[in-house]
Amino acid sequence: MIGIGNIGKRLLGRFVLAAGLLCSASAAFADGNLLIAGGALRADNTVVWDRLVALAGGKGARIAVIPAAAGNPARSGATWVRALNSYGAAAFLLPLSPKLPGDVRKAANDAALAAQIDGAGGVYFLGGDQARIVATLRNPDGSNSAVLDAIWRLYKRGGVIAGTSAGAAVMSSTMFDNAGSVLSILQRGVGQGGVMAPGLGFIGDDVFVDQHLLVRGRFARMLPLMLSKGYRRGIGIDENTALVVGPGRDAEVIGYKGVILLELDQARVDAAVPAFNVSNAIISYLDHGDRVNLATGMLTPSADKVDGKVDPNQPEYTTALFSADILGNTSVVDLMSKLVDSNQAAAIGLAFAGPGEAGGAPGFEFRFSRTPASTGYVSATSEAYSVYRLRLDVRPVGLRWPLYELYRAP
DSSP states (O other), X not given: OOOHHHHHHHHHHHHHHHHHHHHHHHHHTTTOEEEEEOSOOOTTOHHHHHHHHHHTTSTTOEEEEEOTTOSSHHHHHHHHHHHHHHTTOEEEEOOOOTTSSSOHHHHHTOHHHHHHHHTOSEEEEOSSOHHHHHHHHBOTTSOBOHHHHXXXXXXXXXXXXXXXXXXXXXXSSEEEOSOOOHHHHHHHOSOSTTSEEEOOOTTOSSEEEEESTTTTTTHHHHHHXXXXXXXXXXXXXXXXXXXXXXXXXXXXXXXXSEEEEEEOTTOBOOTTSSSOOEEXXXXXXXXXXXXXXXXTOOEEOOTTTTTOBOOTTSOSBOXXXXXXXXXXXXXXXXXXXXXXXXXXXXXXXXXXXXXXOXXXXXXXXXXXXXXXXXXXXXXXXXXXXXXXXXXXXXXXXOOOSSXXXXXXXX
C-alpha cells in the first residue's frame, strides 16, 4: 500500500515542480515528434504507419528499428523492417538487444551504430519487455549510451521517436515494470519493489504514459502511480492506436480506438481512509482525430465530431448507469459515453477481487460525474463518442461473501 497519509504533502510539492517543467519540457525537445502506440499495432493500420513514415521524412525515410524489448529480436526486427518498407520507408534493423549475440553494452556505445541513428529520420521501438529497452540504452551508472544520445539528437533536430507497447512505456520518465494486475496495484499501491522503474522520458517529466489501456482496464492503475510521482497529466493509449505528439506539445489520436486522459490538478486523497482513494480527478476519452495540447490541456474534437456536440436537453440515455466490471475491455469508455449523453448526474463502476484473493480492500467504486465543464461529441459517421472532463472519484468498498446463492422464487 502506498503511504496514503503522505500523498497530500507530496502532491503539492510535485505539482509545483511539474508546473515549472511544463515550459522547460516543450522548450527542450526542439522540433521532434513522438508517435506512441498502445500495443498490438497491426501491420494493416495504414493511418499510423503512413504518419510514422511522413514524420520521419516521407518516402525513402531511414527508420531504425530497435528490437531491444522483443523476445525474439532478430525475427521481430526483420518482420517490422519489412512492414515499414512496405509503406515506403527505408527501414533498417539496429541490432541492439540483450537477447542477441555479443556484448549489448558495447553495442549500445558503438560509434558506428550511433552514426546510423544520426543518419536516420526516425527510430521505432518494438514491444516486449520495457525494462530491456532501458537496460540496453542506459549505462550501468545511469548515463546515456552513445546510441541513446544519438536518439536524443535525432529528436531535437526534428526526427520522430516511435514505439509500441514496451516502446510506449519508456516514453515517460517513470514506467510500470512487472506490475501485476490492475486491481492488485489499487490494493497494494506502487511502493513495493518492481512495480515502477525509470523510463527514458522522451515526452518530458510532466506526463505519464501507459499502454494496452482500454483492453486491460489500465486507466485505474495509472492513478496511484501518478499520485505517488506527482504527475498532473497521464495518457493511456489503447491497442492498435497511437498518440502523435508534436513539437508544440499538440497531440493527435490516430488509429483504431482512442486514449484516456487523466488530469490530477485538483485531485485530493483522504488520508483518514486506510486504502487507496482519490476524489476530483478529471477523466476524458479522446477518439480518433481528437487533439489535446499537453501543455495547456486544451481539447479539440475531430472534424467529424465538431458539429456533433451532445445536447443535454435531448439525452440518448435516461436510466441509471452502472458497470459491474469497470476494468473490463472498453467498459470505462462505454460508461463514460453513456453518461455524457444522458440525463443522469453520475454513473457507477465497480471492480472486485475474488474470494480468498490476497490484497488490501477487496474492491473499489469508481464514480463518474458530469460537471459544468463536461462535454461530449458524437461522430456524424459512426456512433463513436469523445468525452471530455468527467469528474472521477474512487473509494474502497467491500462485499459480503458468498456473493450469490441459488435463486428461489418467493
